[in-house]
Amino acid sequence: MMKSHVWRPLYAVIGIVALILIARVLVVPDSFGVHERGYMYGWYNKADEGFWKKVTVKYKSSDYCKDCHSDKYSSIMQTPHAIIQCENCHGPAMEHPENPARLSIDKSREQCLRCHSRLPYPTSDRAKIRGIDPDKHNPGIECVACHNPHKPSLEGVK
Amino acid sequence: MxxxxxxxxxxxxxxxxxxxxxxxxxxxxxxxxxxxxxxxEIRWGFLVDTGKCVGCGFCVKACKNENEIPYDINASRTWVERYVLTKDGRVLADSPRAGRDGFITGRIELGQGKYQDIKNEDIEKAFFVPKLCNQCENPPCVQVCPVGATYQTKDGVVLVDRKWCIGCGYCIMACPYGVRFFHPVYHTAEKCNFCYHRITKGLKTACVEACPFGARLIGNINDPNDEVGRIIRTERVSVLKDEFGTKPQVYYRGLSKEVR
Structure with missing residues (x-):
């Protein structure tokens, strides 16, 4: 016959396990469990997929711009810069024109040099882009002082 | 009987x-x-054409803005690497600020404030390689997560549950491609998720949208009419670190053996 001081810690352990199980039921959401990809890759809270689907879309693509800014859109489409999305220079449209009412424009020299700093790399299309040596071609002056990015051909030089 | x-x-x-x-x-x-x-029905896949990439970095800029990754930290969900191979056999690679501001100089960043000038006539080959999460079919990052905070959706995208992540960093160690990092604001594991909020709405990812040269493409490779799926099936493409058995789903055109 075992005495009660032997049983008491056992009851305490059983109590703690029961508490953990109750806490687990309360804390772990129902959507947590094994999903499509099994235990190895699919053990997660399914509801979290919704969180990632709800992230705000910030870049709306040039199709979003073309109705209101059709003049700018159609003119740039005639140039080699047609391949550049408006938002690459004008910033993400978000909810424009409500929010933000005005978009910032990146007119910096560095913005143009992303492509037009000459790097004659073999095996890369970078070598095919007309470029300048930024240390020699009017250093310190913004490109837009002479060149119009919406009309980048040399006839467009101001 | x-x-x-x-x-x-x-x-x-x-x-x-x-x-x-x-x-x-x-x-x-x-x-x-x-x-x-x-x-x-859907399995998202990605195709990178390294020949078309010019290293402008618009993809990195767009990704950081779209996915709310602090702009001035070096970590990024996607980045562009530059490889310069010289005629005397040296392999130089850099990705200053993840390529966010493009590559506007021929100097190679060696780290710790050191740079290396390479003469154009010494270059044997040089090219740019955009990198992003491979959304592996066998994702080791998901396998090692001890709490079920990172997982693969049915359509193949690996996501991180920010509420569940305990920040142990196992997944960051497990990824052979180094695509994971800690988000400096949320202090949880962070990674490219093919702009899950965009692709599930029928949009392209921010980086694909921003690329002027078509060096990046995303598509549903289980769709027989999909452009990315067609190229993967019918043309010569390769993946990064095939030998790891992770079955990456970002395919590359024009990879070179020096690319790690």
């Missing part, structure tokens, strides 16, 4: 004996397994 009871008993036993092997074969029918292996 067999009794009625024995007749029924032996019949049932006989039927059971025949039925068991039939069901066993049914379970491991290889053709059925193969067919059911990818019966998913």
């Amino acid at each position: 067999i009794s009625r009871r024995d007749f029924i008993k032996y019949s049932l036993q006989g039927i059971a004996a025949i039925a068991v092997p039939v069901t066993a074969i049914e379970i491991i029918n290889p053709s059925k397994l193969f067919a059911s292996k990818d019966a998913r």
Whole structure:
């Protein structure tokens, strides 16, 4: 016959396990469990997929711009810069024109040099882009002082 | 003479004996397994054309803004690497600020404030390689997560549950491609998720949208009419670190053996 001081810690352990199980039921959401990809890759809270689907879309693509800014859109489409999305220079449209009412424009020299700093790399299309040596071609002056990015051909030089 | 009871008993036993092997074969029918292996309607895949990439970095800029990664930290969900191979056999690679501001100088960043000038005539080959999460079919990052905070959705994208992540960093260590990092604001594991909020709405990812040269493409490779799927099936493409067995789903055109 075992005495009660032997049983008491056992009851305490059983109590703690029961508490953990109750806490687990309360804390772990129902959507947590094994999903499509099994235990190895699919053990997660399914509801979290919704969180990632709800992230705000910030870049709306040039199709979003073309109705209101059709003049700018159609003119740039005639140039080699047609391949550049408006938002690459004008910033993400978000909810424009409500929010933000005005978009910032990146007119910096560095913005143009992303492509037009000459790097004659073999095996890369970078070598095919007309470029300048930024240390020699009017250093310190913004490109837009002479060149119009919406009309980048040399006839467009101001 | 067999009794009625024995007749029924032996019949049932006989039927059971025949039925068991039939069901066993049914379970491991290889053709059925193969067919059911990818019966998913959607499997997102990515294609990078390294020849078309000019290293402008618009993809990195767009990704950081779209996915709210602090602009001035070096970590990024996607980045562009530059490889310069010289005629005397040196392999130089850099990705200053993840390529966010493009590559506007021929100087290679060596780290710790050191730079290396390379003369154009010394270059044997040089090219840019955009990198992003490979959304592996066997993602080691998901396998190592001890709490079930990172997982793969049915359409193949690996996501991180920010509420569940405990910040142990196992996944960051496990990824052979180094695509994971800690988000400096949320202090949880962070990674490219193919702009899950965009692709599930029928939009392209921010980086694909921003690329002026078509060096990046995203598509549903299980769709027989999809451009990315068609190129992967019919043209010469490769993946990064195939030998790891992770089955990456970002395919590359024009990879070179120096690319790690």
